[in-house]
Amino acid sequence: DVKVTQSSRYLVKRTGEKVFLECVQDMDHENMFWYRQDPGLGLRLIYFSYDVKMKEKGDIPEGYSVSREKKERFSLILESASTNQTSMYLCASSDPHEKLFFGSGTQLSVL
């Protein structure tokens, strides 16, 4: 069965900390994505990657960076966490028909 795995289900961090969110997919998909989901705002694309070592900014990249050293792994980095980055973070990969497969999400709280 197709799977996207996010390393943490819940995270609590302090303002100013560097935060790493890890995502692994086992479907050999080329394309991977990071979204954040907030009540009333829906899903917003942060970064995406269409190949190893490649990254592109989405709609809201400010305050985030990403790393894709291997095809199956796509990491989201919050360089200096802030309270407005408290959110649900969703990783996804897409198949050749651009159907998205999502992980279960990481609920991040920044205090």
Place this chain on the structure above:
Amino acid sequence: EDQVTQSPEALRLQEGESSSLNCSYTVSGLRGLFWYRQDPGKGPEFLFTLYSAGEEKEKERLKATLTKKESFLHITAPKPEDSATYLCAAQAYSGGGADGLTFGKGTHLIIQP
């Protein structure tokens, strides 16, 4: 600017009471219209892709339809396990791949026994 609007925001139905969810879209050349289901505390799960006006797709109690301006998700004789948030997303030809998706905010559906 591409826009996707879903209505209603929330819908409460009795078990067996059929209804429809609406997804209105404004994109510069629709490449595909996607429906996803999201359960609490989980990521969205793919339901359907529609590509052209007049197209319909079915899965169990769900049927998705597409016109040139909107898509409907019809739920026939729903059961409590159909309770979830339903998301639609529109993809424009100019938007590239899956990065070009514009998501609606979703309809939160509750089916009461």
